[in-house]
Amino acid sequence: MSTLSQPHQAAAARDAAPTRRLPTRRRWFMLSLLLIATIINYVDRVNLSIAAPFMSKDLGLDKIQMGLVFSAFAWTYAFALVPAGFVADRLGSRLAYGASLVTWSLATVGQGLVGGFASLFGLRLLVGALEAPAFPANSRAVTVWFPARERGIASSIYVCGQYLGTALFTGALMWLATSWGWRHVFYSTGVVGVVFGLAWLYLYRDPGTCKKVSAEELAYIEEGGALVKSSEQRTRFSWRQVGELMSYRQVWAICLGKFASTSALYFFLTWFPTYLIEERHMSTIKAGIFAVLPFIGATVGILLAGVVSDLLIRRGYSLSFARKLPLVVGSALGMSIVLVNFTDSNLVCIAVLTCAFFAQGIASASWAAVSEIAPKELIGLTGGITSLAANIGGIVTPIAIGAIVQTTHSFANAFWFIGAVALIGxxxxSFLLGRLYRIELKAH
Incomplete structure (x- = not known):
C-alpha cells in the first residue's frame, strides 16, 4: 500500500485539478436513479427477514428450513451474476436494469401468495436470478458516467442504498407485518419496484445516448477517465474472457474480500431480526427500532469510505492506496462483531453490532476498486464475477447460521464464524490485492 505509484502520478495530478462549473450535472441525476434502484433492490432482499418471525409460525417452518429460504436468493443470484454481467455489457444499464427491476418486483409480489416451504423457496430462487443484473449494471453506469476523482463517492452513494432502505423502512414494514399481516410486506415492496422499474426505463440513459447532458460535462467526465465510449460498445461473451480475468491476482483478492464482507452483510439481512427477538428477547417494536441502528452505521461507513478515498486521490496519493485503505480498515474492524458474545446488555450489543456493520459499510467500497481494474470492454462481466464470489457468502452464511443455532440453540458460534471470515478478507x-490498475485484455 505505497503512497505514490509511479504509473498513476500523472493521473493523480490530472484528477487533482479543481472541478469546473458545468452547464449540466446529469451524472448526479443518473446516480440518484441508481441509489433509488439499489434501495428497492435491498428492501426486496431484506423484506423476508422482517416477515420471517411471523411467517415461520404461520407456515410452520423450523430454523433449518428458514436458513434454506434465507439462502435461496443467493443461490441463483450468485450463479446468474456472470451471465448477468455480460447482459449488462451487451444491453447496457438501461435495458438490463429496467427489465430486472420489473420482473424481480413481480416475483416479490408473488411471495405474498405462498402457502408453504416449497413455493416460498422457489420464489426466492427466482428473485435471486432476476436481481442478478443490478450490481453489474450499477458498476457499469458509474464507470461510464463518472471520472476517476468522483468514482469513489459515486460508488459509495449507490452502495449505501443497500443499508439506507433498511434503515428507512424497517420500522414501517415491521408495523405493516404486525398490523396487516406478513403477506402485505411483499405486496407493498413489490408494487413499488414495478412502478420504479418503468420509471427507470423512461429516465435512465448512458452518456453516449443522453440528450440532456452538455458537451462540457461529457468532455469533463471523459477527460477524467470515465469510459464514455464503452457505453456505445457491444461485446461478445466468451468463457476465455472469464478465464483471463481470473488469472489476475487483483480479481481473486477482491473476490475473497467481497465474500468476507458479504458474509457479515447477510447476517444482518437475514437472521438479525430473529436474533434480536429470540435470543435478546426484544419485543417486535423494540427490535424494529434497534434493528435500524446498525444499518445507519453501515450507511455512514460506506459514505465515509468514498469521501476519504476520493480525497486521498485529490491529495496526490496513489489510486491503489486510496482505494485499498478503506478495504483493509473495514475488514479488520469487522472482526469486532465477536465482542457481542461478551455482553448481556442489549444496548452494548447494539453498539457492537452497529460498529461491526459500520466496518462492513467501509469494506463495501470494494465496488470502486472493481471500477478501477475492470477492462473497458468487460465492466459488467468483471462486476458479475466479483459479485458471484461475494454472494457465495450469501449462500453459506444463512445456512451456516441456521445450522449453528439449530444445533447449539445459541448465536454465539455464529458470530465467531463471521469474525473468522472477516479475518480472511x-x-x-492486505497481501493479495497488490497494485490497482485497469486490466488490458490480450488479443485473441
Missing part, C-alpha cells in the same frame, strides 16, 4: 486485501 483482511488478509486478502
Amino acid at each position: 483482511t488478509l486478502s486485501y
